[in-house]
Amino acid sequence: MANTATGGGGTDFVANLGRIYGIYTGGFIAFIILMAILNAMGVPNVVIGYMFVGFTILIYAVIGILSRTMQVGEYYVAGRRVPAIYNGMATGADWMSGASFVGMAGTLYLLGYDGLAFVLGWTGGYVLVAILVAPYLRKFGAYTVPDFLSARYGGNMARLIGVIVLFSCSFTYVVAQVYATGIISARFLGLDFNVAVYVGLAGILVCSMLGGMRAVTWTQVAQYIVLIIAYLIPAIWMSTVKTGVPIPQLMYGQALQGITALEAAQNITNGHIVPFVHGGYNALNYFLLILCLMVGTASLPHVLMRYFTTPSVREARVSVAWSLLFIFILYFTAPAYAAFAKWTMLDLVASGLTPENIADKASWMFRWAAADNALVQICGKAAIDAAAVAAACGEAGVTNIGFANINLNADMIVLATPEMAGMPYVISGLVAAGGLAAALSTADGLLLAIANALSHDIYYKMIDQDAPTARRLVVSRVLLVLVAIAAAYVASTKPADILAMVSWAFSLAAAGLFPALVLGVWWKRTNSAGAIAGMIAGFGVCIYYLLATRYGAVGFVEMWSGLSTATAEQLAKFEELKAAYAAAPADGQAAAWTALDKFAQSIASWGGVKNLSAAAFGLPVGFIVMYVVSLMTKEPSQEMQDFIEEIRIPRGKTVMEEKTA
Amino acid sequence: MATPDRVSYWNKTRGLMFLMLGLWIFFGYVIHFFVSALNNIVILGFPLGFYMAAQGSLIAFVVMLFWFARKQNSIDEEHGVAED
Numbered sequence: 001m002a003n004t005a006t007g008g009g010g011t012d013f014v015a016n017l018g019r020i021y022g023i024y025t026g027g028f029i030a031f032i033i034l035m036a037i038l039n040a041m042g043v044p045n046v047v048i049g050y051m052f053v054g055f056t057i058l059i060y061a062v063i064g065i066l067s068r069t070m071q072v073g074e075y076y077v078a079g080r081r082v083p084a085i086y087n088g089m090a091t092g093a094d095w096m097s098g099a100s101f102v103g104m105a106g107t108l109y110l111l112g113y114d115g116l117a118f119v120l121g122w123t124g125g126y127v128l129v130a131i132l133v134a135p136y137l138r139k140f141g142a143y144t145v146p147d148f149l150s151a152r153y154g155g156n157m158a159r160l161i162g163v164i165v166l167f168s169c170s171f172t173y174v175v176a177q178v179y180a181t182g183i184i185s186a187r188f189l190g191l192d193f194n195v196a197v198y199v200g201l202a203g204i205l206v207c208s209m210l211g212g213m214r215a216v217t218w219t220q221v222a223q224y225i226v227l228i229i230a231y232l233i234p235a236i237w238m239s240t241v242k243t244g245v246p247i248p249q250l251m252y253g254q255a256l257q258g259i260t261a262l263e264a265a266q267n268i269t270n271g272h273i274v275p276f277v278h279g280g281y282n283a284l285n286y287f288l289l290i291l292c293l294m295v296g297t298a299s300l301p302h303v304l305m306r307y308f309t310t311p312s313v314r315e316a317r318v319s320v321a322w323s324l325l326f327i328f329i330l331y332f333t334a335p336a337y338a339a340f341a342k343w344t345m346l347d348l349v350a351s352g353l354t355p356e357n358i359a360d361k362a363s364w365m366f367r368w369a370a371a372d373n374a375l376v377q378i379c380g381k382a383a384i385d386a387a388a389v390a391a392a393c394g395e396a397g398v399t400n401i402g403f404a405n406i407n408l409n410a411d412m413i414v415l416a417t418p419e420m421a422g423m424p425y426v427i428s429g430l431v432a433a434g435g436l437a438a439a440l441s442t443a444d445g446l447l448l449a450i451a452n453a454l455s456h457d458i459y460y461k462m463i464d465q466d467a468p469t470a471r472r473l474v475v476s477r478v479l480l481v482l483v484a485i486a487a488a489y490v491a492s493t494k495p496a497d498i499l500a501m502v503s504w505a506f507s508l509a510a511a512g513l514f515p516a517l518v519l520g521v522w523w524k525r526t527n528s529a530g531a532i533a534g535m536i537a538g539f540g541v542c543i544y545y546l547l548a549t550r551y552g553a554v555g556f557v558e559m560w561s562g563l564s565t566a567t568a569e570q571l572a573k574f575e576e577l578k579a580a581y582a583a584a585p586a587d588g589q590a591a592a593w594t595a596l597d598k599f600a601q602s603i604a605s606w607g608g609v610k611n612l613s614a615a616a617f618g619l620p621v622g623f624i625v626m627y628v629v630s631l632m633t634k635e636p637s638q639e640m641q642d643f644i645e646e647i648r649i650p651r652g653k654t655v656m657e658e659k660t661a
Numbered sequence: 662m663a664t665p666d667r668v669s670y671w672n673k674t675r676g677l678m679f680l681m682l683g684l685w686i687f688f689g690y691v692i693h694f695f696v697s698a699l700n701n702i703v704i705l706g707f708p709l710g711f712y713m714a715a716q717g718s719l720i721a722f723v724v725m726l727f728w729f730a731r732k733q734n735s736i737d738e739e740h741g742v743a744e745d
Contacts, residue, residue: 273708317734321729522678
């Protein structure tokens with residue numbers, strides 16, 4: 001249906017998309033079957049892993065090279081002729097990061113009901129994208145999100161703030177994607193992590209550098225197909241083994257019942273389905289997190305720019321619906337995945353797991369623990385082998401290992417599930433290829449968003465407005481490579497902080513961009529003074545809360561004691577640690593400070609809001625400042641009001657016509 | 662610019678936006694306030710409160726968006742501002 005509306009697109013490629021991707025999907029399934037046969041014939045696991053990763057990256061590279069372009073319109077917005085349904089698939093891949101693929105089911109495994117805040121938050125945001133933002137930005141005809149801010153709020157100040165917000169929310173995010181590609185390549189190809197990061201980098205660049213948005217679009221469609229197949233197959237497998245019906249999304253009701261029964265038998269009180277009891281997510285934080293993730297979704301530039309590529313405003317709206325459908329397919333499977341994995345683990349424990357029989361029953365744990373000590377811990381120590389488990393449990397006085405004694409890292413659950421459930425290695429290879437596709441596609445989208453903002457907004461619009469097309473494209477590519485190398489370098493240092501900061505991106509984007517984008521379309525009275533003040537205030541409050549509660553926690557606790565929800569006991573402990581730090585001898589000061597700071601981080605807050613949800617403060621501040629300052633200053637000119645009228649209706653040419661020659 | 666037809670177009674568009682926003686608040690938040698009560702209802706093994714957060718609301722979002730795209734398009738056509 002979507003194809004019929006694209007008439008103007010015209011090339012053979014666009015007309016034949018269905019056939020091309022149909023053949024591709026068939027080819028990929030045939031490849032999986034071939035790998036399964038080779039695996040059964042005794043080809044070593046490591047070779048299977050290499051074939052999966054190598055074959056898929058090769059495909060992406062071929063698409064990337066075939067889509068190379070020297071036209072500005074193709075490079076920045078794929079010529080604006082991507083049909084709604086394919087743009088939906090590309091957005092799905094763009095959106096679902098390595099963390100969604102690898103970490104989401106693990107988070108749900110650990111947090112049960114409370115993890116569903118991520119499922120809700122990362123889907124519901126698309127409602128806001130469709131009704132408030134995307135169609136209007138498409139009509140405006142921007143190349144980048146700061147482009148719109150500049151046109152609407154008259155000038156480079158708004159543009160520059162937009163670029164700063166864009167950079168701060170996208171860069172940490174892209175580092176995490178490169179890190180994820182490194183982890184997956186290291187685990188499945190046996191490469192050294194530092195080498196693996198640069199292999200991942202090459203995979204990312206080959207997709208995006210030559211063809212910009214055009215190449216990224218068509219590789220993302222291919223990557224979506226790989227990642228969704230790779231995600232569904234293990235879930236279907238587990239559902240079939242456990243319940244006899246290959247529809248995990250429907251059958252995990254049984255898994256939930258099984259989990260609840262086994263949890264009761266194990267005396268686990270905070271059960272999987274019990275709301276607001278896991279990981280510090282009380283009802284307040286649960287709902288605020290949903291809000292921040294949803295609003296953040298509707299503000300993240302790498303997502304919004306995907307809707308610049310559709311042939312029309314009408315298609316942009318339909319495309320948001322397709323995007324959400326394709327994302328939904330993964331996100332409504334994740335809770336099923338988590339439930340089946342948890343059920344499998346509870347069953348394993350219920351069958352009488354002891355340090356003596358663990359080598360027979362669950363030797364897969366040793367392999368993961370050996371790869372990284374933090375991934376699998378039993379009785380509080382890394383479960384490297386049966387002896388280590390026996391020693392740790394002996395020390396802890398545990399003879400029968402209970403569910404609570406096993407500590408699995410959220411990030412390994414999806415990757416380890418094939419082994420956990422006893423699937424052949426070919427499934428592990430497939431899951432690795434899927435995880436890689438998810439991380440690469442998101443990294444491409446983010447890199448392009450950053451490089452385009454730097455080349456189009458900073459270089460072309462602010463530095464050299466007369467730059468010829470060829471030079472603009474060269475600058476774009478050079479910046480893309482530089483940003484990519486910087487991201488890979490940061491990732492290779494394994495920065496724990498950066499990885500924790502990824503979820504900050506949503507709050508930063510929400511507080512910094514959402515009010516300016518929404519009011520810019522929906523409230524004509526918003527003027528540039530108001531928008532600039534609101535963006536700075538919203539973003540400022542948000543980043544202050546994020547940084548101060550993490551890096552200046554001790555000072556934060558003292559300064560905002562009036563707004564804290566810390567109990568008297570906690571405050572007493574804080575004072576005690578502070579006294580201990582003051583009294584500590586020179587050689588014990590660092591340790592005393594670490595203890596104090598760590599504790600302060602756990603209680604530093606305004607009203608008990610987790611720092612993950614910082615936009616809970618930044619967003620209202622942004623809206624209020626924008627509203628008040630706009631009303632206090634002059635109303636926008638008549639031309640500006642006409643301009644807003646113009647972007648509100650779909651008919652007519654895009655408002656901003658770019659010189660594309 | 663602000664012809665009567667344009668004003669009526671924007672009023673309808675805004676009405677649809679607020680309707681969608683209301684549905685979004687309902688499925689994104691309001692229904693989950695009652696998770697504990699809903700969990701007493703179990704269908705096919707799913708406690709209803711858990712189900713709504715894991716699947717029900719998501720399905721509602723997807724359906725809402727396809728419906729919205731059609732509805733907004735018919736408003737466009739009615740007011741002669743749809744693209745050719």
